[in-house]
Every structure is written in C-alpha cells, then in structure tokens.
Amino acid sequence: MQSATVTPTDHQLPQTLEPRNPGMALDLDWVRRAQANTSAIERRAKTLPGRRSVKKDYQAAWMLKAITCIDLTTLSGDDTEGRVRRLCAKARQPVSADILAKLGMPNLTTGAVCVYHDMVPTAVHALAGTGIPVAAVSTGFPAGLSPFHLRVAEIGESVTAGAEEIDIVITRRHVLQGNWQALYDEMKAFREACGNAHVKAILATGELGTLRNVARASLVCMMAGADFIKTSTGKESVNATLPVSLVMIRAIRDYYDRTGFRVGYKPAGGISKAKDAVTYLALMKDELGDRWLQPDLFRFGASSLLGDLERQLDHHVGGAYSASYRHALA
Numbered sequence: 001m002q003s004a005t006v007t008p009t010d011h012q013l014p015q016t017l018e019p020r021n022p023g024m025a026l027d028l029d030w031v032r033r034a035q036a037n038t039s040a041i042e043r044r045a046k047t048l049p050g051r052r053s054v055k056k057d058y059q060a061a062w063m064l065k066a067i068t069c070i071d072l073t074t075l076s077g078d079d080t081e082g083r084v085r086r087l088c089a090k091a092r093q094p095v096s097a098d099i100l101a102k103l104g105m106p107n108l109t110t111g112a113v114c115v116y117h118d119m120v121p122t123a124v125h126a127l128a129g130t131g132i133p134v135a136a137v138s139t140g141f142p143a144g145l146s147p148f149h150l151r152v153a154e155i156g157e158s159v160t161a162g163a164e165e166i167d168i169v170i171t172r173r174h175v176l177q178g179n180w181q182a183l184y185d186e187m188k189a190f191r192e193a194c195g196n197a198h199v200k201a202i203l204a205t206g207e208l209g210t211l212r213n214v215a216r217a218s219l220v221c222m223m224a225g226a227d228f229i230k231t232s233t234g235k236e237s238v239n240a241t242l243p244v245s246l247v248m249i250r251a252i253r254d255y256y257d258r259t260g261f262r263v264g265y266k267p268a269g270g271i272s273k274a275k276d277a278v279t280y281l282a283l284m285k286d287e288l289g290d291r292w293l294q295p296d297l298f299r300f301g302a303s304s305l306l307g308d309l310e311r312q313l314d315h316h317v318g319g320a321y322s323a324s325y326r327h328a329l330a
C-alpha cells in the first residue's frame, strides 16, 4: 500500500475545508431504489482485514493519520470532570513527546473530544485555544426516545455550551417502518437546531435490521443535511462493522456523485486496535479517495483506540512493546 499523504500540515484541523452539505428535497424514488447486495458486500468485507500490508516505513504515518481522525470519547454514566480533563489533555498531546521526537514529527492532536452534554463546559474549558472541537452526543443519546422537543432543546443547549459538533441519534423506528418522511423531517429539525455546529447522524446500524435499511437511512440523513453519517452509539450490541461501513461509504459516494457535496463518515463503537484503524483508513482511501482521509471528512468514534495506536508507535520507534497501562487514557 502507498503512504497516506501525511505531512505536518495535515495535523491542523481543517474543519472548514469543505462547503457544508446543504441537503436537498427528500427524493423517495432514489431512497426506494437504494439496495445493498448483502452477499457481495460481505464477500468484499471479508477481503479487507489483513489483505493490506502496510510497508514498515509507512506504518507510523498511517497510525499518526488515524490519531488525527479520532473523536476521543468518554460516554459513561460515571464520567467526572476529572476524567474529561484527563481525556482532553490526551487529545492535546495524544502521543508522547519522546515518540514524536524519534519520528521527527511535531505534535498533533485528535480530531475532537466527544462527551455527554453535561461534560461540554468542562471539555470546552480544557481545550480552550487548541482548536480541538468538542462533540456532544445529544438528542437523548443513546436510545433517542425522549420527547422530540427535548431532543431539539438538548442540541441548542449543547451548542450554547460550546459544542462545535453534535452527534444526534435517529429514531430507529422510522427506519424499521420505512417512514422516510418522518426520518427526513427529524434529521432536518436536528440540523437546523445545530446552527453552525456540524451534525453527525448516528444511525445505530446494529438496530436497523438490514443493510438495505442502512443504505436508505444513510441517504435520507444526507438529504436532510447531515454533515457526517456515523454507524453507532457504541451502546448497541453490534456496532461498527466493515459490511455496514461499505454500505454507508458507498451511499456517501452516490450522494457526492449526485449533489457534489462531500459528507463525512464516522465508524464508532468497538474499534480499539491499530490494525483495525488502518483497515478502515484503507477502505476510505479505496472507496472514496484521499480527500476522505482528512479529519473534516473522517473520524473514528473510539474510547480505547488511541492507547493501542500509541503502543504500536512506541514499538515502531523502540522495537519493544510497552505495557498497556502506560497508555491508559483516563
């Protein structure tokens, strides 16, 4: 595999490189035409892990690239201000100065820090002046079943508290019942409530039943103005998978071909190994091209991936694996 195009300037956060997806009218014909050939998708997904061998010289570049694309996440009922501050310190300096010096690299940061609404002020304060955005999970995360007006209000409160990115959860029922108009209206209202904050639509794909539903829900959310589509909350029993990713990435490609607007992709939940991160990056590069390897169009939603990436980088520069506890996050 070739090197990902990693240069020090890539580590800046190009949050505004791309014109925002304005959305479009709901095109039900297009939605109903969207299919997913499950056996072909699963066959292709099986060829991905392991097939790609990244040359040793490029391994560090791919891992650093992955780090710049992480939404460093803590979404636990027992989150505290202290834990969020430690997470933010890690987002500011995700890799030790020693490892970076050995790689001849300047400091880099993660793509964002992702927290519950309640922790937004703490994260905003801890990241002040860094340019690292705070992402808030709003809209009654993770089930998204609180009263609609409260979900919309929660978005407004997160934005007022300083969140620049909002991860909303869709109503799975709309998808399972094929009520595309309801999904479109909901997503459009969420997008409007976000104002200038970017909105990531969490589909909770593990609860959508079929890959065809995933393809259709992806399209509807993009038509309603989603800036990103995201697989999972991390709380479903099945979270990010390669088959689901293929379907969503291809929906993003179709949407781009038709409208000219690039929508971002965020696989989330259960991605904790460096080698899996590289597989996802390779998939983006293969299916969408290098432009989608930048943090304004690609993120990992992950709470523990950074630890393994740092450990692998440590091994890359030092030749030996360090204990996992040395790279614990919070």
Ligand SMILES: O=C[C@H](O)COP(=O)(O)O
Residues within 6 Å of the ligand: 073, 075, 114, 232, 233, 234, 235, 268, 269, 270, 271, 301, 302, 303, 304, 305
């Ligand atoms: O959106 C991010 C996910 O909740 C993180 O899931 P994870 O804890 O399995 O990495």
